[in-house]
Amino acid sequence: MKSCFICGKEGILIEGRCRECHIREAFRFSIPGRIKVPYCKSCNSYYTNRWKSLNDKLSFLNEILMSNISSNHEIIIVSEFSKKEKKTQIKLDFTEEGNVFKVKLEIRPFPDDPSFDMGVYTEILLSGEQCQICSRFYGGYYEAILQVRGEGKKIESNKTNLILEIIDDLSDRFISKDRMAFIAKIEEKKEGIDIYMGSLSAARKIANELLKKFGGEIGESHKLMGLDRDSGKKIYRTTITARLKDLTQRYAYYREHLYLLDISGDNFKLTSIEDGDILSIKGKEFEKELKKEAIRVINKDLLEIIDLVVTEVTPERYQMMKMSGDYEQFYILREQVHIKKILNAGDNAKAAIVDNRIIIIEQESII
Ligand SMILES: [Zn+2]
Numbered sequence: 001m002k003s004c005f006i007c008g009k010e011g012i013l014i015e016g017r018c019r020e021c022h023i024r025e026a027f028r029f030s031i032p033g034r035i036k037v038p039y040c041k042s043c044n045s046y047y048t049n050r051w052k053s054l055n056d057k058l059s060f061l062n063e064i065l066m067s068n069i070s071s072n073h074e075i076i077i078v079s080e081f082s083k084k085e086k087k088t089q090i091k092l093d094f095t096e097e098g099n100v101f102k103v104k105l106e107i108r109p110f111p112d113d114p115s116f117d118m119g120v121y122t123e124i125l126l127s128g129e130q131c132q133i134c135s136r137f138y139g140g141y142y143e144a145i146l147q148v149r150g151e152g153k154k155i156e157s158n159k160t161n162l163i164l165e166i167i168d169d170l171s172d173r174f175i176s177k178d179r180m181a182f183i184a185k186i187e188e189k190k191e192g193i194d195i196y197m198g199s200l201s202a203a204r205k206i207a208n209e210l211l212k213k214f215g216g217e218i219g220e221s222h223k224l225m226g227l228d229r230d231s232g233k234k235i236y237r238t239t240i241t242a243r244l245k246d247l248t249q250r251y252a253y254y255r256e257h258l259y260l261l262d263i264s265g266d267n268f269k270l271t272s273i274e275d276g277d278i279l280s281i282k283g284k285e286f287e288k289e290l291k292k293e294a295i296r297v298i299n300k301d302l303l304e305i306i307d308l309v310v311t312e313v314t315p316e317r318y319q320m321m322k323m324s325g326d327y328e329q330f331y332i333l334r335e336q337v338h339i340k341k342i343l344n345a346g347d348n349a350k351a352a353i354v355d356n357r358i359i360i361i362e363q364e365s366i367i
């Protein structure tokens with residue numbers, strides 16, 4: 001019987017070596033018995049090259065194990081062994097005990113020969129330390145103050161809730177990309193709302209979103225707070241002031257009707273300036289419609305209003321004439337006129353022009 005030329009053991013040989021010597025030469029593998037991973041329990045995040053959320057335990061284990069394994073084979077972690085996979089496959093089995101993941105790695109170095117399979121154990125220890133963002137968050141840190149103000153001195157009180165709701169939504173949305181986009185504190189003051197935010201860029205984005213909805217202007221001021229201990233750089237705190245227009249100064253063109261825009265509680269209140277009908281639209285719904293461009297908001301001073309005189313009335317339509325410009329005569333179907341007042345020949349009327357459409361409006365609504 002031949003013997004292994006490395007250790008001298010007798011038995012079945014592969015390329016002159018016994019099984020043990022063969023695998024020792026062909027496959028090298030090591031992993032530390034204990035791996036420490038910085039972990040923030042406040043936000044369930046772990047740190048490798050940056051802080052990441054530990055929502056998916058398998059992808060967490062995958063990342064930590066792969067970066068701690070050293071081997072001369074290409075390794076892949078699989079849920080089931082497969083002969084088609086040419087890399088060295090590892091199946092995981094793990095239990096959790098407190099802060100420790102106890103992981104069993106079942107290794108198949110050669111996909112077509114399970115007789116070389118081996119098992120290895122390791123422990124992954126989540127070591128508790130607060131991540132930078134949580135320590136800032138819980139330390140009351142903020143980078144910017146967003147001051148929301150009304151056009152006059154005060155914000156209409158019914159607008160405050162809607163604005164806060166919008167800001168909450170936006171911050172939730174931004175935080176998935178920028179973890180500093182948290183709201184550290186909200187102060188409702190006589191003159192408006194102050195929102196303390198972890199991230200200046202998020203505060204700027206929110207100010208811009210508010211402006212898109214309400215109109216108005218933004219100002220920024222910076223205050224030197226001191227020097228950073230580590231970098232020596234100057235630290236500024238920024239105050240962004242969003243001065244929002246009074247919404248009642250605006251109109252909404254929606255489903256071919258013209259409305260006066262106002263706010264009532266958490267809703268937008270649309271009062272038709274044709275027939276006085278009131279539509280109430282939830283803040284979020286309104287936002288959606290705005291995005292789809294189904295609603296158009298028009299500033300009061302940008303709405304084109306013309307004077308008309310009714311020149312003829314038939315059962316189907318009115319004939320009217322513009323009282324300025326080219327004194328053009330035109331027809332308008334009676335079903336397209338929604339004002340409550342009945343128009344007779346010789347009556348004066350007013351109309352708004354939106355998208356080249358003439359919308360007959362109640363006289364009193366335009367003052
Ligand atoms: Zn041997």
Ligand SMILES: [Zn+2]
Pocket residue numbers: 040041042043044045130131132133134135
């Ligand atoms: Zn954290």
